[in-house]
Structure formats: C-alpha cells, structure tokens
Amino acid sequence: MLLDYSSGFHYLLALAPEVVLSVAGMVVLLAGVTGKREGGPGHELGWLSLAGLAAAAVANGWLYAGVAEDGATAMIAVDRFRLFANWIFLLGAAFAVVVSLDYVARQKLQAGEYYSLILFAVVGMMFMASARDLMIVFLGLELMSIGVYALAAFNRRDRRSAEAGLKYFLLGAFASGFLLFGIALVYGATGSTNIHDVAVAVQEGTAARGLLLPGVALLAAGFAFKVSAVPFHMWTPDVYQGAPTPVTAFMAASVKSAAFVAFLRVFLVGLGDVSSEWGPILWWLSAATMVAGNLIAVVQSNVKRMLAYSSIAHGGYLLVALVAGNDTAAGGLLFYLLVYTVMNVGAFAVLIVAGNQSERGSRIEDFGGFGWRNPVLGVFMTIFLLSLAGFPGTGGFMAKLFLLQGAVEARLWVLSVILVLTTVVSYWYYLRVAWYMWMKDAPEGTAPARLAVPIAAHAVLLIAAGLVLLTGVFPGAPLELAMGAVEGLVEVVAGR
Amino acid sequence: MPRELPGRSMTKSYAPILVILGVSILNAVGMVVASHVLNPSRPTPQKSMPYESGMIPLGDTRARFSVKFYMVAISFIVFDLETIFLIPWAVRARELGWGPFVAVFLFVVVLAVGLVYEWKKGGLEWD
Numbered sequence: 078m079l080l081d082y083s084s085g086f087h088y089l090l091a092l093a094p095e096v097v098l099s100v101a102g103m104v105v106l107l108a109g110v111t112g113k114r115e116g117g118p119g120h121e122l123g124w125l126s127l128a129g130l131a132a133a134a135v136a137n138g139w140l141y142a143g144v145a146e147d148g149a150t151a152m153i154a155v156d157r158f159r160l161f162a163n164w165i166f167l168l169g170a171a172f173a174v175v176v177s178l179d180y181v182a183r184q185k186l187q188a189g190e191y192y193s194l195i196l197f198a199v200v201g202m203m204f205m206a207s208a209r210d211l212m213i214v215f216l217g218l219e220l221m222s223i224g225v226y227a228l229a230a231f232n233r234r235d236r237r238s239a240e241a242g243l244k245y246f247l248l249g250a251f252a253s254g255f256l257l258f259g260i261a262l263v264y265g266a267t268g269s270t271n272i273h274d275v276a277v278a279v280q281e282g283t284a285a286r287g288l289l290l291p292g293v294a295l296l297a298a299g300f301a302f303k304v305s306a307v308p309f310h311m312w313t314p315d316v317y318q319g320a321p322t323p324v325t326a327f328m329a330a331s332v333k334s335a336a337f338v339a340f341l342r343v344f345l346v347g348l349g350d351v352s353s354e355w356g357p358i359l360w361w362l363s364a365a366t367m368v369a370g371n372l373i374a375v376v377q378s379n380v381k382r383m384l385a386y387s388s389i390a391h392g393g394y395l396l397v398a399l400v401a402g403n404d405t406a407a408g409g410l411l412f413y414l415l416v417y418t419v420m421n422v423g424a425f426a427v428l429i430v431a432g433n434q435s436e437r438g439s440r441i442e443d444f445g446g447f448g449w450r451n452p453v454l455g456v457f458m459t460i461f462l463l464s465l466a467g468f469p470g471t472g473g474f475m476a477k478l479f480l481l482q483g484a485v486e487a488r489l490w491v492l493s494v495i496l497v498l499t500t501v502v503s504y505w506y507y508l509r510v511a512w513y514m515w516m517k518d519a520p521e522g523t524a525p526a527r528l529a530v531p532i533a534a535h536a537v538l539l540i541a542a543g544l545v546l547l548t549g550v551f552p553g554a555p556l557e558l559a560m561g562a563v564e565g566l567v568e569v570v571a572g573r
Numbered sequence: 574m575p576r577e578l579p580g581r582s583m584t585k586s587y588a589p590i591l592v593i594l595g596v597s598i599l600n601a602v603g604m605v606v607a608s609h610v611l612n613p614s615r616p617t618p619q620k621s622m623p624y625e626s627g628m629i630p631l632g633d634t635r636a637r638f639s640v641k642f643y644m645v646a647i648s649f650i651v652f653d654l655e656t657i658f659l660i661p662w663a664v665r666a667r668e669l670g671w672g673p674f675v676a677v678f679l680f681v682v683v684l685a686v687g688l689v690y691e692w693k694k695g696g697l698e699w700d
Contacts, residue, residue: 085672103686110693 080155081147090144091153093136094163095203101129102196109189119188123178126192130171130199137163150273154209154342158411161562162206162338165415169331170199172422175537176429177323184232184321191231195327198224202335211260211270211347214339218256218303222249225332229320241319248302248312256299262292263348272347279350293348293355297362300343303336304392307365317385322432322439325381326425329388330418337395341410345402345567352402359400364495366393371499374506380428381439383506384421387465390503391417394477397484397492404567406483408560413480415555416464416472416548423541424461427454430530441513448514451528457538459511464545466507467500472548479556644696655684 080087089096105126109119137160146155174195181188197220204217226249230242264270266288267278278284298309305313317325344355370390377383395417398410431447431454432439448455464471477500484493548555622629662669662677691697 085675103683106690107686107693110690 078144079147080144080151082151088153091140091146091151091155092207093140094133094167095200095207097136098129098133098196098200098203101126101132102193102200105129105196106189106193109187109193119181119186119192120178122188122192123174123181126174126196127171129196130167130174133199133203134164134167137167150209150271152210152213152271153207155207156566157562157564158338158342158566159203159206161411161558162334162414163203165334165411165418166199166202166206166331168415169327169334169418169422170195172419172426172537172541173323173327173331175533176326176422176426178533179531180321180323180429186231186321191228194224194228194231198228198327199331202331205335205339206342208339208342209272211263211272211275211343214343215253215257215260217335218339219253221332221335222253222303225324225328228324229316229328231324232321235319237319238321239319241316244312244319245316252299252302252309255295255302259292259295259297259299262288262295266292272343275347276349279348289351290354293351294358296343296348297355297358300336300340301362304333304340304395305366305389306362306392306396307369307389308362310366310370310389310392313389314382314385317388318379318382322381322425322429325385326422326429329384329425330421333388333392334414334418337392337399337410337414341399341407342566344399345407349402349567356400356402359396360489360492363393363396363400363492366390366396367495367499368393371502371506375502377506378441379439380441380444380510383441383510384424384428387503387507388421390499391421391465393499394480394496397489397496398480400492401483401487401489402567403483403486404560404563405486406480407563407566408556409476409479409483411559411562412548412552412556413476415559416476416545419541419544419548420461420464420471420473423538423545424458424465426534426537426541427458427461430454430528430534441510444510444513445517446514446519448511450519451530453535454528454530454538455514457542458514460542460545462507462511464549466504470546470549472545472552475549475552475556479552641699648691648696651684651687655681 078090080091082088082091105122108125109122140155141157141160144155149156174192177191177195180186181191199221201217201219201221201224204220205214206217208214208217226242226246229245230239232238260270263275266284266286267275269275269278275284279289302309302312317329320328344352344359348355367390370386370393374383374386374390377386395410395413398406398413428439431443431451448459460471464473467473467477477496481493481496484496658680659677662673666674
C-alpha cells in the first residue's frame with residue numbers, strides 16, 4: 078500500500094501505531110477510575126496496557142511489512158528507521174510495564190494513571206521517531222516529557238520521588254525552551270520547519286547562517302539535555318535515584334532512546350550539511366560524557382545511582398555515532414539502543430525485585446552474598462552487568478563494536494580511543510557489583526531469606542537475558558534489520 | 574521548496590509593532606516620571622500605606638489555599654482551549670467539509686475522555 082496523503086485518512090494510517098496506543102492509553106485511564114475496586118492491585122490494568130502495547134506492535138508490523146510512502150517529505154515519516162525505533166520503545170515499555178506490576182501493587186500507586194502515563198509517553202516517543210517536521214519533534218518531546226515528569230513524582234508519599242519530579246520538570250521545561258528557540262531560529266534561517274526542506278535550504282546555501290548556527294547550537298543544547306550529555310547531565314542522578322525504580326528503568330531505556338532517535342534524524346538528515354559546524358560541539362559533548370560519566374560512576378556506593386551514571390556514560394558512547402554520522406554508525410546506534418534497552422531494563426528489573434518492600438536495598442553492601450542467596454537472579458544480574466560493561470559474548474560488546482566501526486570509518490581516532498579506555502574503566506564499577514554478589518558475605522542483620530520473584534518478572538528477566546546473549550553471539554539478524562533501517566536515511570537530499 | 578525567506582519585507586511589516594512598543598514604553602515611563610516631578614510630596618502615614626483607602630494588609634501573602642481552586646482552574650483551562658479550537662472551526666465549518674469535522678470530533682472525544690476521568694475521580698465535586 079502506498080501512502081501519498083491525497084486524503085486525510087492516509088495520515089491516520091501513517092500514524093496507526095500511535096493511534097492504537099493513544100486509544101489504549103485512554104481505555105486504561107478510564108478502566109482505572111471505573112469499576113469498584115479502586116486502590117486494588119491493578120494487575121489487570123497492567124495486562125490491559127500490555128495488550129495495548131502488543132496491538133501497537135502489530136500496527137507497527139503492518140506498516141513495516143506492507144506500507145510505503147510517496148517521497149520523503151511528508152510531516153510523518155513512514156520509513157524503516159522510525160518503525161525499527163518504535164519496536165525498541167514498545168519493547169522497553171512492555172518490559173517496564175511487566176516489572177511494574179508488583180511494584181505498583183506493593184507501593185499502592187494509582188494503577189490506571191501510572192500505566193496510561195507510560196502509554197502516552199510511548200506515543201510521544203513514537204511521534205519523535207516519526208517526526209519529519211521540527212514541530213512534530215517538539216510535540217512528541219513534550220508529550221513524552223510531561224508523562225515522564227508525572228511518573229518520576231509518582232510515588233507521592235516519598236519525598237525523594239517528589240523532588241525528582243519537580244527537579245526534572247523545572248530543568249526539562251527549561252531545556253524545552255532552548256529546543257523551541259532553536260527550532261524558531263532554524264525556521265527563521267531556512268523558512269521551513271520541515272526537516273527535508275531545512276536540509277535543502279542548508280545544502281543550497283540559502284539559509285541565513287547568522288540565524289542557522291545559533292539555532293543549531295540551541296537545538297544541540299536541548300537534545301543534549303534530554304540525552305543527559307555531560308554539561309547538561311546534572312539532573313540525571315537525582316532524578317533517576319528518586320523516581321520509582323520501574324520508572325527509572327523506563328526513563329533510562331526508552332526516553333533516552335527516543336531522544337537519540339530524534340537527535341539523529343534532525344542533525345544527520347536536516348542539518349547534515351553543516352556537520353562541520355556542529356561536529357566539534359558533539360565531539361566534545363561525547364568525549365566529556367564518556368569520561369565524566371564513567372569516572373563519577375566509579376565512586377558511587379548506591380547501585381541505582383551507579384546505573385544512573387552508567388546511563389550517562391552510555392549516552393556518551395551513543396554520541397560517538399552522531400559525530401561519525403555515516404550509515405554504519407547510524408545503524409550501530411539503532412542496534413546499540415536495542416541492546417541497551419534490553420540490558421538496562423534487565424538490570425533495573427533485578428534491582429526492583431531486590432529492593433523488595435522499599436526503595437532501600439539498593440546500596441552496594443546490600444548486594445553482598447546476593448548471588449548465593451538468589452542464584453537465578455544473581456546469574457541474570459551478572460549477565461546484564463557484563464553486557465553493560467561490554468564483555469565479549471554479550472550484546473553490549475557487539476553494540477560497542479559496531480559503534481567503534483562507524484567511528485573508525487569516519488576516522489575519529491581520538492574518540493575511538495576514549496571509548497575503549499572509558500569502557501575499561503567501566504568494568505571496575507560494573508564488576509564491583511558482581512564481586513559483591515558472589516564474593517562477599519551478606520551485610521550484618523539482614524534476613525537471608527530468598528526473594529519471592531513474580532513469574533512475570535522472571536519471564537522478563539529470561540527474555541532480556543536471552544536477547545542479550547543472542548545479540549552477543551549471533552548479532553546478524555538484528556544488525557541487518559538495524560542497518561536496513563538506516564539505509565538511504567541520510568541521503569534523502571538528492572545529490573548528497 | 575522552502576517558503577519565502579524572511580528578509581526585508583518581514584522586517585518592514587514588524588516595524589509598526591516596534592513603533593507601538595516604543596511609544597507605549599515612553600508613555601508609561603513619561604507618566605511615572607512626570608507625576609514624580611510635578612506633584613508636591615507631603616507624605617502622611619495614611620498615604621504611604623500600600624492601599625490608601627483599602628484594608629490594612631495582614632499576614633503572609635504565601636497563604637495555603639484549598640487544592641479545589643486549583644482543580645477548577647485546570648478544568649477551566651481545558652474548556653477554554655476547547656473553545657479556542659472549536660470557534661474558528663465552527664465559523665468556517667461549511668466550507669471546510671468533512672475532514673476537519675472528523676478531526677474536531679476526535680478532539681472533542683479526547684476531551685470527553687478527560688472529562689469522564691475527572692468526573693469519576695471526583696474532580697468536579699466541591700466537598
């Protein structure tokens with residue numbers, strides 16, 4: 078089927094996954110307030126949202142399999158890049174929903190609002206991935222961010238959660254302002270907010286550079302905030318630590334992926350011809366993020382906070398792909414996002430189960446002897462930690478390898494060296510947790526009871542660990558999909 | 574193709590706004606300065622109070638007030654925005670045809686879902 082936007086109905090078809098998921102979100106919201114048992118466990122709402130995510134995945138698959146668009150200029154892109162990114166968001170959200178099931182019941186959170194906010198945030202992410210217009214990028218970003226601001230503060234009986242929400246909201250709104258001002262300046266310079274038209278204007282040199290370059294700088298600042306690149310990362314540790322743990326997993330995996338996907342499309346497709354101007358900025362952002370993220374993570378004594386810094390560091394690795402800017406790096410970025418989502422949510426899932434009954438239990442000492450008390454969870458956690466560190470045989474290693482390949486093709490020697498060296502540093506703090514789990518005794522005064530792990534959480538851990546190992550040993554199939562997804566993405570402008 | 578580049582014509586069309594801005598700033602500053610220069614200054618305790626013939630302000634301005642007012646304000650904004658979108662559509666509904674009708678219909682449905690949620694949640698009850 079070919080979408081040529083001759084009728085308005087084509088827009089609805091092009092947005093099929095978003096439409097399905099929005100409807101699912103509204104159904105979950107209403108199901109949460111109707112019915113008698115308010116304040117109940119809300120498991121059925123979780124399963125309902127999972128069904129919504131599955132339906133959106135089916136719609137996404139339908140677009141992937143049999144729908145093409147006419148040209149590459151419409152506001153909504155129907156290309157493999159967007160659809161592949163959608164899989165990543167949907168997978169991350171599905172994992173987050175499943176690991177939330179018991180958490181929401183335990184902490185007595187309002188289930189209807191919780192799950193529907195996750196679904197609406199995913200709709201925003203999918204809009205960001207599909208956006209071929211800067212206004213849609215902004216709308217998607219806001220839709221995603223507002224949902225996540227509320228989610229960060231969702232555990233309202235907890236002061237830290239409220240602090241996280243407020244901090245994220247104030248700084249996020251500020252960053253959105255930068256982004257919007259950047260969009261305004263780019264519009265002023267090129268006369269259009271359509272990314273394709275922007276690219277044409279930039280290429281033909283009709284864009285007013287005095288407006289374009291400040292606009293590009295502001296856009297970079299706005300996106301750098303969302304991906305928590307280093308000078309703009311200050312909010313990340315506090316927000317990630319304060320937010321409810323399943324929300325942190327969702328933020329670290331899906332929100333970051335969405336920001337990177339939009340970042341890539343805007344910068345490589347729309348502003349690719351001024352890459353000599355923004356390349357050095359991103360180069361420094363990337364180098365600073367890798368170095369600072371990894372070095373600060375080394376001294377963390379709280380595993381949740383350590384994972385927050387680790388997610389900053391991973392943002393730095395991903396920025397290398399943007400600096401490289403070739404097809405290998407862009408495909409590597411998608412592959413990395415897939416692996417990163419899976420392993421990150423997996424690690425947080427273990428943390429959620431381990432932090433039984435409360436937000437405590439995430440200090441590193443609490444993991445003493447964890448592996449011997451809960452061998453299954455211990456093995457899963459070790460796999461995720463090794464993958465986050467980039468150990469050969471895991472998805473994290475392969476993902477880093479393809480990022481490096483892209484960087485080397487672009488002759489970014491110094492960045493490649495920094496990437497490898499900081500990865501070596503990261504082994505220390507990831508393996509320290511594994512060391513505590515297997516080589517240390519349990520801290521004094523803790524009950525050595527085995528944790529009761531819900532079956533659904535077990536399933537998530539099993540699938541995540543399976544995917545991590547699968548992408549580590551046989552990266553062929555997902556990598557081919559990722560590389561196919563970016564094929565021709567950067568060359569949308571004729572004669573580039 | 575990119576649309577017409579903003580150049581001299583755009584600057585020119587903004588010129589009247591700048592003129593209005595300048596005149597209004599001068600006017601405001603002029604009034605304050607003129608009254609300050611021209612009027613005789615004989616302050617009395619009554620005159621130097623914040624509200625010369627009103628109530629004497631008591632207590633902190635950062636008083637707590639019920640979250641119910643906040644709920645009303647939020648509901649108001651929602652329906653206010655609905656009006657902003659509906660009226661321009663309604664004015665030209667006949668010429669616009671079915672496409673925008675469907676779009677507006679979907680918009681109202683989404684708002685209705687929000688209203689049902691608020692209602693069920695008890696956001697419309699004062700007590």
